[in-house]
Amino acid sequence: MTNGQTLINLENVTKIFYTDEVETHALSGIHLDIKRGEYVSIAGPSGCGKSTLLSIIGLLDSPTDGSYVLNGRAVQGLDFSDRARIRNQEIGFIFQSFNLIGDLTVYENVELPLTYRSMSSPERKKRVQESLEKVGMAHRMRHYPSQLSGGQQQRVAVARALGGSPSILLADEPTGNLDSRNGEAVMELLQQLHREGATICMVTHDARFAKHAERTIHLFDGKVVEETEAARQAEMA
Amino acid sequence: MHTFFQDIRFGLRTLRKAPGFTIIAVFTLALGIGANTAIFSIVNAVLLKPLPFPEPDRLLFMTSAFSNQKDVSRPFAISYPDFLDWRATAKSFSGMAAYHGDSFTLTGLPQPLHVFGVTATGGFFTTVGQQPFLGRDFTREEEKPGTRVVVLSHQLWESAFHGDRGIIGRAIAMDKQSYTVIGVMPAGYVFPMEGDAPQLWRSSATDAETTDPKDTPMTGERGAHFLQGVARLKPGVALESARDELNLITRNLAAQYPDSNKKFPSATVTTELEHLVGNNRTQLMILLVSVAVVLFIACLNVANLLLVRASKRNREIAVRAALGARRIRVVRQMLTESLVLGLAGALLGIPLAFWAVRMFISLNAAHMRRIESAGLDGTVLAFTAGIALLTSILFGLVPALRASSPNLTEFMKEGRGTTSSASHQRLRGVLVVAETTLGLALLVVAGLLLRSFHRILSVDPGMNSHDVLTLTFDLPDKKYNEQQQIEFYTQLQHRLENLPGVSSVGAVTPLPLSGSGAIITFTIEGRPVPKADEPSADIKVTTPDYFHTLNIPLLSGRDFTERDDGKAPGVVIVNQAFAEKFFPNENVLGKHITPGASNHGKPQPREIIGVVGNVKSRRLDVEDRPEYYIPDTQLNFGSMTVCLRTSVEPHSIASAVRSVVSSMDPDLPIYDIKTMDEYLAATLVTPRFQAMLLEAFAGLALLLTAIGLYGVVSYAVAQRTHEIGVRITLGASRGKVIAMVLKSGFQLTAIGIAAGVVLALIAGRFLSSLSSVLFGIKPTDGFTFGVVVAVMLLVSLLACYIPAWRASKVDPMIALRYE
Structure with missing residues (x-):
């Protein structure tokens, strides 16, 4: 599925948190490449730095050191405003707890990131409808999140991530709040998106779901300790 | 524009989902905006509206200027x-x-x-x-x-x-x-x-x-x-x-x-508008500043509520930021919601203002010129819209800025975006301190004005105004010559004295406290001065029994009698201030002065035959002025006001008095039938109006401050539920928990009170620099400051006690499980 072009390149990325007089090394010397169209999962035990790495990849946080090139542009030193703009255009987020806004309808939730761009209302409407149709939720666009099941909410969250046609989808434990049936359905949806050409980076601690990715990065104590390809994963399974 | 309407729609939706917050915020703003609209509508009517004449700026009022x-x-x-x-x-x-x-x-x-x-x-x-x-x-x-x-x-x-x-x-x-x-x-x-x-x-x-x-x-x-x-x-x-x-x-x-x-070396030239309302400017400006303070306190309160709300909306804000909302976009979203609140407050404030303006007009009863035209016209509504917008920014901006930069790393880890709870709490504390500071200063100012008003009330007017009925009528010169006028008043006096319920009758012109006055120069026998340097004093013309009727004490000498007529030697009675000013340390009786007024020909010297007590002829809050009295039988000074002391309710004999006057001349219309108490009350309308309004605004400020403090302490208690649960588990008594919470609230109050005292001292100094604002009271009046501080402490205690009591009731099992 990859076309060989590097979409994300992290070189020697470190992240240190300072609290009072304590330094916490969340990430140390991370090297990571993600190619366009690739499906990568990041796995590891709790506290290993998975979410910190995803925050940096998603431009929610900046590395303490190292370089980060997204889609050919160095982004490690951008200010909050520029990071917000690139996040909006390049990245689609799928969160464990869905993070839909309860006071907005399904339609408005999906439309939300598009309102942060200079996009005309008809164009937004078209994209929202396409995204919702893609995840099979177009019939619920006037509902509020509280009126949907967990699986449906996560589908809406996926639609929201897709709406802006991002370069990469970042999924943080997308099945963590779902039962197994809904979890499988969401994973199937991500698979389908990947088959259609989407680049996906997913954080998970569940080996069952990690195997859906072409490649899995294993983190431990803030370092990449292993990388496994899909074929090997299947072997190991 | 589309996204702006989206923001408004979202704002309305979120406010509808939080009815408690919305009601408190809108009502708080409505009180502040309504009070400001009401006072501004009066300022607009009295000070700002042009006079209803062509090119009113060119219409001028002129007088001479007297220099002493x-x-x-x-x-x-x-x-x-x-x-x-x-x-x-x-x-x-x-x-x-x-x-x-x-x-x-x-x-x-x-x-x-x-x-x-x-x-x-x-x-x-x-x-x-x-x-x-x-x-x-x-x-x-x-x-x-x-x-x-x-x-x-x-x-x-x-x-x-x-x-x-x-x-x-x-x-x-x-x-x-x-x-x-x-x-x-x-x-x-x-x-x-x-x-x-x-x-x-x-x-x-x-x-x-x-x-x-x-x-x-x-x-x-x-x-x-x-x-x-x-x-x-x-x-x-x-x-x-x-x-x-x-x-x-x-x-x-x-x-x-x-x-x-x-003594008239210059002229006074002002615009007609300034002449009409210049005296009200200070009074209205004090009220306008006071309501602005109330509105500011209301804004601080709503800002406090918004900060709490922003804490609860961390996750939503973080989601927006994660999806690419720039800070300014989040701020805009939150300010739009504030604008919705501000406009709702304005919409509710307008009827409140309408009601308040009607009340102000009825309270003031036209003692402030042009007040009767106060209403909610285009200018006032534009002002209301303006302050709604301004207040929306004022109370919305800080919470919006604070909320617009969530910690997204925390969001990724915890599933919720957090802004520093401690810094939020600090900011909310600062807001409450500011509220307390402003509230205390406003309370002190209101207290000073109230004390000042009570001082005016306690001023002895120099007469007994109770149970005195007064009436005025004009005796036309063409029908009544001087002698006929004297006879008319004498005859009227005798007839009125025979009415049941009337104990004595006198007449005077000009009547004290009626707003009229006359000043005439005089010379003192044995003290020749150039004409230009002749002294002057207030003059009154009275009938015999006037002093007796108004219970003005005769301090020495004698009263006028019917023998002091036009053929008798000229006589005059002076008041104590006159005697002290012009004859200090002398026996004034028997001295002669020559007032510059006479019926015909050259003014004649008059012997001072008596000294009476000082009467507050103009207003209660001015110094005693020298006055001299001349009998009506010796000086025609125009129509007089007849005063009757009654042993019954004064107005109950008004028709009988009318009948007596009509029986003497049916062509004489009587006007201004009023009691002396009514004249006295009219002089108190303006200070009473000002003191009452300021008390109301200060009360409102106190209430809002208490609500603000209650909110902050309540929220702090909610945040510390786990900690309080642990303390109780470890053996802390309820008393200790209550004391701990009260202490945290009192720390804020104490800082606010200290700053408020300083601000009140500055405001008091400013007030004392304005004429006719404070009477008989220092701007540093210890009693006022003491009472206000005590009230503020008491109210703070009440505001903190409820959350403190709630904290003491925390069930440690539930609190620990909750965490």
């Missing part, structure tokens, strides 16, 4: 000769006229009718800028003796003459003389605008006449100051240069006529 030996200059009425010289010489004005208030009795109607009117010089209406609706203005020719012309008000024309358009050129009977109607003014025309609306204007010809050919008419008396002036500035001439010109002319007159004009 201390070089203090104050506005003083103009004399006819001075006015005529101004008019003949000044080049800065396109028109100039003089006038004085008057009252007339119209006869020839089914009932004699007493009307308030004005005597004015030629060109009066042209100068003001309003021509009669029918007929014409007075000409200068009509200032000459023998002319009898009047202009009617629209209201009088309709009510007394049935709107007869043929009235022009017709004769009407007034004060037993025939006057020709030359004009009718349009409906709603009122000028001069101070005092009762005139119903009739008469040309000044009567002031150019005398009953005794040996006398000088008023138009020739340079020392008789009783006119006001109105002028219209020529286009292109600045007010300053017109003032300079008039001052130059006045200085020249003072040099030319030193005997009469030495």
Whole structure:
């Protein structure tokens, strides 16, 4: 599925948190490449730095050191405003707890990131409808999140991530709040998106779901300790 | 624009989902915005609205300026000769006229009718800028003796003459003389605008006449100051240069006529609007600042609520930021929600303001000029919209800025975006401290004004105003000569004394506290001074028994008697302030003064036969002024006000009094039947109005401050539920928990009180620098400060106690499980 072009390149990325007089090394010397169209999962035990790495990849946080090139542009030193703009255009987020806004309808939730761009209302409407149709939720666009099941909410969250046609989808434990049936359905949806050409980076601690990715990065104590390809994963399974 | 409406829609939706927050925030803002709208509508009506005349900025009010030996200059009425010289010489004005208030009795109607009117010089209406609706203005020719012309008000024309358009050129009977109607003014025309609306204007010809050919008419008396002036500035001439010109002319007159004009070396020229409402400016500005403080406190309160709300919306904000919302976009979203709140507050505030304005008008009962026109017009509504917008930014910006930069790393880890809870709590504490500071300062200012008002109430007016009925009527000169007037009052006095419920009767002019006064110069026997340096004092003309009727104490000497008539030696009674000022350390009885007023011919020396106590003739909050009294039998000073001391409720005998007067002359209309207490109360309307409003605003500020403090402490307790649970688990008693929470609230209060005391000292110093604001009280009055601090502490204690009590009830099992 990859076309060989590097979409994300992290070189020697470190992240240190300072609290009072304590330094916490969340990430140390991370090297990571993600190619366009690739499906990568990041796995590891709790506290290993998975979410910190995803925050940096998603431009929610900046590395303490190292370089980060997204889609050919160095982004490690951008200010909050520029990071917000690139996040909006390049990245689609799928969160464990869905993070839909309860006071907005399904339609408005999906439309939300598009309102942060200079996009005309008809164009937004078209994209929202396409995204919702893609995840099979177009019939619920006037509902509020509280009126949907967990699986449906996560589908809406996926639609929201897709709406802006991002370069990469970042999924943080997308099945963590779902039962197994809904979890499988969401994973199937991500698979389908990947088959259609989407680049996906997913954080998970569940080996069952990690195997859906072409490649899995294993983190431990803030370092990449292993990388496994899909074929090997299947072997190991 | 589309996203703006989306933001509004979202704002409305979120507010609907939080009804408690919305109701409190909207109601808080409505109180603040409503109070500001109400006071602004009064400021607009009184100070800002232009006068209803063409080019009102060019309409000027003029008086002479009196300078005493201390070089203090104050506005003083103009004399006819001075006015005529101004008019003949000044080049800065396109028109100039003089006038004085008057009252007339119209006869020839089914009932004699007493009307308030004005005597004015030629060109009066042209100068003001309003021509009669029918007929014409007075000409200068009509200032000459023998002319009898009047202009009617629209209201009088309709009510007394049935709107007869043929009235022009017709004769009407007034004060037993025939006057020709030359004009009718349009409906709603009122000028001069101070005092009762005139119903009739008469040309000044009567002031150019005398009953005794040996006398000088008023138009020739340079020392008789009783006119006001109105002028219209020529286009292109600045007010300053017109003032300079008039001052130059006045200085020249003072040099030319030193005997009469030495003490009037300058003129006062202001816009008519400033003349009308200048005295209310300070009072209204104090009220406007006070309501602005209330609104600011309301904003701080809502900002506090929004901060709590922002804490609860961390996740939503973080999601927005994660999806690419820039900070400014989040701020805009939150400010739009604030705007929705502000507009809702304004919408609710408008009816509150409407109600408040009606109440203010009824409370003030027209003691503040132009207040009756206060209402919610376009200007006021634009102001309301403006402050709604301003307050939305004021209370929304800080919470929006604080909420717009969530910690996204925390969001990724915890599934919720967090802004620092500790820094939020600190900021909310700062807001409460600011509220306490402002609230305390406002309470102190209100307290000072209230104490000041109570000091005025406790001033001894120098007479017993209770159970005294007063009435006024005009005895026309043409029907009653001087002797007949004296006989009329004497006979009336005897008849009224025989009425049941009447214990004594006297008459006086001018009546104390009625707003009228007269000052006349005099000389002291054995102390010759140049005429220009003659002293002056307030004069009153009374009948015998006046002092007895008003319970004004006779300190030494004797009262007037009926033997002190026109043939007897001239006598005068002075008040204590007069004796102390002009005869310090001397026995004043038996001394002679010669007042510059007489019925005919040269003024005669008068023996001081008595000293009476000081009476507050003008207002209760001014120093005692020297006064002297002359019996009506020896000086005709126009119509007098009859005073009756009653042993029954004064108004209950009003009809009997009317019957007595009508039985003596059915053509005399009685007016101004009021008790002395009513006159006294009228002088207290303005300070009472101000003190009451400020008390209300300060009470509101206190309430809002208490709510703010309650909110902060409650939220802190909610945040510390786990910690409190642990403390209780470890053995902390309820008392300890309550004390801990109270302490945290009191720390904020203590800082606010300390800062508030400083601010109140500054505000008090400013108040004391303004004239006629504080009376008999220092701006640092310890009692006021002490009571206000105690009240603030008590209210804070109450505000903190409820969350403290709730904290002490925390179930440790639930609190620990919750965490």
